[in-house]
Amino acid sequence: MRRIIYWSVGVAALGGAALAAVIAWPVGSAPAPIELEGNVDRGAYLARASGCIACHSNFEAGGAPLAGGAPLETGFGTFYPSNLTPDPEHGIGDWTAESFAKAVRQGISPDGEPYFPAFPYPFFAEFSDQDIADLWAAFQTVATVSEPAPEHDVSFPFDQRWGLKLWRAAFFYEPNTQPVPDRSDAWNRGRELVRGAAHCGACHTPRNLAGGRDLGAVFAGNAELPGGSKAPSIRAEDLEENGWTVSSLAYALQSGLTPSGDAFGGSMAEVVRESTRFLSLQDREAMAIYLFDAEVGGADDIVKEEGESAERKTRID
Structure with missing residues (x-):
């Protein structure tokens, strides 16, 4: 019995020490001075x-x-x-x-x-x-x-x-938004927006129980968005099957209208109203061009933070 008590106390002490270490664990890094003039x-x-x-x-x-x-x-x-x-x-x-x-x-x-x-x-x-x-x-x-x-x-x-x-x-x-050699400027611009600023994968990729994105199903849709909304798949094969084209998708990002004449609802309506309708035609077309020719699910699709080189981490931070 005494050994069990000692063992339990030891486990509790180790658990407490581990918790204290996590709480004290610093995250992030100090960014370099931002000295550029903003526009x-x-x-x-x-x-x-x-x-x-x-x-x-x-x-x-x-x-x-x-x-x-x-x-x-x-x-x-x-x-x-x-x-x-x-x-x-x-x-x-x-x-x-x-x-x-x-x-x-x-x-x-x-x-x-x-x-x-x-x-x-x-x-x-x-x-x-x-x-x-x-x-x-x-x-x-x-x-x-x-x-x-x-x-x-x-x-x-x-x-x-x-x-x-x-x-x-x-x-x-x-997000791994860096340009890909031998791809068009429009494709690379669309990649930069879709993977980065516009963060399409935040809604159009399913999440696991911990709230992390399922990297095996990038852009495959999400049926459990905040507030009960849903986001359909925006993978190329699904877009084509549902009657989308590059031009109709670019137009929908400005108007909120689908190829069938219906209108976006839920959170996507808000995205169009407050975000994508303000983008240039060139940027909306670039996003559509990329989505119709995006590579997804591979090892290069999204880069894990810890895997970045010191050179790239310095540039980012």
Whole structure:
């Protein structure tokens, strides 16, 4: 009996030490100084392409742009996108360009805490310093709203931020948006948008029980989106089977109308209304060109964070 007691105490001590180590485990890395001059127009365009306005604005409830978004109801709880206006207390007014870069590209707050993956930061991991400078310049022009977004309503154990460190270790994949030699400029631009800023895979790829993307089913659709919405497959064979063409898909991203004359509903209607309709025809066509000729499911489709070279990590951070 005494041995059992000693063994139990030892196991508990080891478990406690392991938990303490995870809690103390630092995540992320300090970004290099952002010294480039940002362009407000380019930043506003990238913010639209990235869905910042759509997610962080609760227009249906009369909210101001970027003052905090509508609730995202998930199986883990309800998440409320944060206030991104320049308010120093409730928004990002006391941030630096470097802390903004760390939040956008790494999903780490200025105080070092990981963000919940309801924020699709993995798709933004390859934004360049110029992209960050442009976004930062654009966000400085937003009207200040001195009200906090509601607190997340997430129950235990999903409310434990330290657990997100384990989630990141398992499921933080960078988007691999770099140009592919011998492919057209339009194809590579579409790849950059679809895999990166527009983060199409965030909704159109199924998730596992832990909320990580199923890399064996990239773009294959997701029947369990927040709020009960669904996202169909956007793989080339499924698009073609459902009557889509490059031109009709590019047009739908601007109009919200499908080849059958129906209109997008649910979350995709919001994506068109607040994001893709603001993109240029060239960018919408590029996204369609890529989706009709995208390689998915292979080892090169998405790159694991830990597998990146030191040279590339330096460039990203």
